[in-house]
Amino acid sequence: MDMKKASWLLQNKGFKMTKRREDILAFFAKEDKYQTAKDLYEYMETTYPGISFDTVYRNLHLYHDLGILESTDLNAEKHFRMNCGDHHHHHFICNICGKTKKINLCPMDEVEKLLTKYMIDGHKFEVYGLCPTCQIA
Structure with a gap:
């Protein structure tokens, strides 16, 4: 935004x-x-x-x-x-500096196939680690 x-x-x-x-x-x-x-x-x-x-x-x-x-x-x-946009995506988040990188795939695509009779209200998927800059530091 x-x-x-x-x-x-x-x-x-x-x-x-x-x-x-x-x-x-x-x-x-x-x-x-x-x-x-x-x-x-x-x-x-x-x-x-x-x-x-x-x-x-x-x-x-x-x-x-x-x-x-x-x-x-x-x-x-x-x-x-x-807020980084209107389209659905997830993030990699650096544990040290907080920088993010968009992940344009969603694991819910597969999870929904396993939960066909369930009503899902929402989800959150984030990957944490170190960005390339913080790995060097």
Whole structure:
């Protein structure tokens, strides 16, 4: 999702587009990787000294609830990234830097064949490891 679409979605749902909210979008739009609330807090505090962690969390969860951000759990901590598209796919996620790579196949294609009489509500498939850059470091 790009910043323009995210901004439109926020405003369409009745939320004001403030400078803080725009800066949060910019933070996630600039890098294609998962980041923590602490990463966002440290980024925001340089521009908004004294910003509360609660403000950061509220906005993260608002963006997540609206589908602007997607999330995953890495090392027992929630990480967020800009929603990366409308088509169905999965991700490889680097355990060190949080960078992602799309996986354009879905194991559910085979699983659905095994569960023909079951109603599936959803699924999540992620592969974790080290990206080429982090393997060298």
